[in-house]
Amino acid sequence: MYRTHTCGELNISKVGEIVTLSGWLQRSRDLGGMTFIDLRDRYGITQLVFNMDTNAELCRKARKLGREYVLQVIGTVAERSNKNQKIPTGEIEIIAEKLEILNSSEVPPFTIEDDTDGGDELRMKYRYLDLRRNAVRKNLELRHHMAQEIRNYLSAKKFLEIETPVLIKSTPEGARDFVVPSRMNPGQFYALPQSPQTFKQLLMVGGYDRYFQIVKCFRDEDLRADRQPEFTQIDCEMAFVEQDDILNVFEGLTKNLLLKVKNIEFDGPFPRMPYSEAMEKYGNDKPDIRFGMTLHELTPQVKGSGFVVFDSAEYVGAINAEGCAEYTRKQLDELTDFVKKPQIGAKGLVYVKYLADGTLKSSADKFFDQQALIGWAETLHAQPGDLLLVLAGDRATTLNALSELRLEMGRSLGLMNKEMFAPLWVVDFPLLEWNEDSQRFYAMHHPFTSPCKEDIALIDSDPGAIRANAYDLVINGVEIGGGSIRIHNATLQQKMFTALGFSDEQAREQFGFLMNAFKYGAPPHGGIAFGFDRLVALFSGLDSIRDVIAFPKNNSGRDVMIDSPSTIEEQLLKDLSLEINLKAE
């Protein structure tokens, strides 16, 4: 037995007991005739004391130990004279009587502290040491806790967790698949699932009316900051349900998580907002509603003043930055630079300062008189002291730029409180999205999403106007997940494939097994999937999902700790009937 207690559990009630602890040497201090060692494990830190006067040999042994040595200590719990109220074990220390070195350690390449001196790359290479840090550990503990709460909640609601296969079939629709060559079927490949979508629909056909799974999914994308080639999804599907049934269950799940994990009681239902309203008011389908500063369109009231920027614009809109009328020239220039960044794409920024004396001062004074500017201020519900920020251009770009500007202002004004959770259902998404390049419609959600009943008639005349029974859960501007009511009727599904430009043969080849299944009594069904990594990151107050994953990959999809991917043996390639061809693509 390596220990009687952990390093996090001893307190004043145990004074006098002889205990055995094991853990890592966090730090050590020699003070005159005494040596103090902080012994660390997953549960906390306990102070060990070695005394030169009473046990010189042991004390000398203790003085030779380095950081991150693994120790086993037997000693007596004693009350500390110099108490540390910051930690649960701070009132006691262990008078060491026996010390065993379980393992030595080289000097770690960075300090194992909350504020480490290790850079990102170094910490990833030595992730097993990074994992020892409190900051990382509490993320993984939270992740475990959340997964447990989710499973218990859904199980209590009669959901069954059913494992769907990882080795599945590649389909060209959607993102790029990772593929796995099959040795037993030469020239053929499995694919790793981007989601268990078709399998969960087949489970509905199979009568499992409440399915869930916390499951790894895979996407071979060029990685952006917050993407990983493998990620974890809370994947769910229900049969004999309408949209409201699904929203209610997963609103319940989210509220339960907020309560159990963050101790936040959320009163009343989550607000719901149609996609069209989200775009109009926030320029974005995942609005952060922790703060207002909504977008207001000015197009009709600014036209015809001779200001060519506005006169030629498809859309002119503004936000009201309350209390910012005193912004300096420099601050306004910075905002102008911000919106002109290529990824934001505005051509420039017009501001209107609503001064304390009730006058308005604008960078477009030449074209607009006080009366006109007062009109803008009214549209934006502005008061003296406020600052209007106006952008103009084509509709899509300008809405997006205003959305980015709004978030930037929210950040700089401290309106995005990490302790606040503002959930929102975005509903009534468009069913289809037109793609100019390929001159065809794509499914905005996926090809199995059902159209709103009242819009079905538009499928031939105006497919772009059809709304879908699709919904996203957004919290603090982060898209936590989304889903839809599916098509359960083979004829309608066929029609949908046609609208998406699939030939019958393509549809059959890619989704034939699903179409077939639908011939044998598919129930009405729908589902949702939450990004588990993002949900944990949000609950951790972190911006990146990488920090809530034990062994993440870097932006080139590499695991720098194990140095993967890597070359494989020639024989294995042969067994797979494959050759590598590194010629330019």
Place this chain on the structure above:
Amino acid sequence: MYRTHTCGELNISKVGEIVTLSGWLQRSRDLGGMTFIDLRDRYGITQLVFNMDTNAELCRKARKLGREYVLQVIGTVAERSNKNQKIPTGEIEIIAEKLEILNSSEVPPFTIEDDTDGGDELRMKYRYLDLRRNAVRKNLELRHHMAQEIRNYLSAKKFLEIETPVLIKSTPEGARDFVVPSRMNPGQFYALPQSPQTFKQLLMVGGYDRYFQIVKCFRDEDLRADRQPEFTQIDCEMAFVEQDDILNVFEGLTKNLLLKVKNIEFDGPFPRMPYSEAMEKYGNDKPDIRFGMTLHELTPQVKGSGFVVFDSAEYVGAINAEGCAEYTRKQLDELTDFVKKPQIGAKGLVYVKYLADGTLKSSADKFFDQQALIGWAETLHAQPGDLLLVLAGDRATTLNALSELRLEMGRSLGLMNKEMFAPLWVVDFPLLEWNEDSQRFYAMHHPFTSPCKEDIALIDSDPGAIRANAYDLVINGVEIGGGSIRIHNATLQQKMFTALGFSDEQAREQFGFLMNAFKYGAPPHGGIAFGFDRLVALFSGLDSIRDVIAFPKNNSGRDVMIDSPSTIEEQLLKDLSLEINLKAE
């Protein structure tokens, strides 16, 4: 809202209530002026009644419905005159008032009944229909229940479930890896994990002293009856523990499962048996101890009688089939044929009948007198009425053949009660196994397994005699899982790699990151992994794991439902810098 109740919950207390049910048409019967429909969902079956006298139009509509149609019915709960006590809803029926056809169904290719007329292949192709059968559904429900119990038990014991990566690095040791070509790192591959072994050890180095994960693992093997290319493991690791600590925790887990899932209270500790004893008494390292009939060696007492089969044998051994002295010639011939099957490999079978009158009659009477045969009977604790079955040959083959013969006798004598659970820890496995072909030792468990302290000295002189700190949990002759205390000392690990014939470079290349990690304070640690599919199959009373997997693959690794693996698009291959070469290997 598609339903107010499920098809499994209405009973006599609800008589008079108006309810809405949804489900599948299981069967329908027209009796005079009435039509009865059994409506089925995941929760049960409820009888619907349509009456030609009171609602002719509705009744006519009901008579047109086919099997597996999806229906929604509104009606009134009524007491049945003809009660069915076999099902919870058997005392009531629904007098239908409204009927909506939610979906039609073609005639399914096999009947959705406990005893279906569908063959294996057909059921796999239409797995979504097979999943509707009670027999399959209860397996998946049990699987969910067991996973929940396991997670709750381990979480309560402070284990953290931590997800390890699926895209990892290929290592030539062990079984064959599935590999995944990396598009972003041309010519390089990820591998899918055969187990999270190295990652869980790194988590121990990282200070997570109690880790578990219910996790998919992958092995590209030529499939045998009870293997799947992807399978699920309950994977665990603990730090600051000795073998006993691990056995205690997982014995507790197993007992808790037996109690919660099978309502079996298991008293006292699980028996433990050294590997050497298991081989000697059962000819097998996974003994089924639900019954005795242990092996007894006869080698010394049968030598020198002039019977060349025995005289030339390395090993002669027998089992005692109690009460089988009356076996007929035909039965004995069948047993002889059984042991002579190539996969069993015995040359023949010698029997001794211990007749009721106290005389013994053997197929080797020519060489052994009554006195000699009495001696055998004594060794095997046989009584009049018993039958001794004797095999001879080289030791390994004969032990295996006796083991198979014992199991065959156990089966035919009905000694293998599926309701009984007989767990056993097999301990003290050999550390190394000699391979004649490659003339080197292989790790019996894996290269990280620690040797028993008292045997370490043998590493240079007699490596084959070293016992390992390794253990298997066996239940009813099924290997549920196994594990070991790991080496946590870099020097000893290095020595082990040398004993296994790894060059320093090979060891560094394949396990360098683990060796490196061990330099920074690795704690003493060990772990275990249970095969979850096998555990569920055992608890379900099933012989094959295929029946406890929602979407299994067949023996060629194919999913015949989705027709996977399959060819992929040329462009995807190009993006992966790969070419297919189907030339002979």
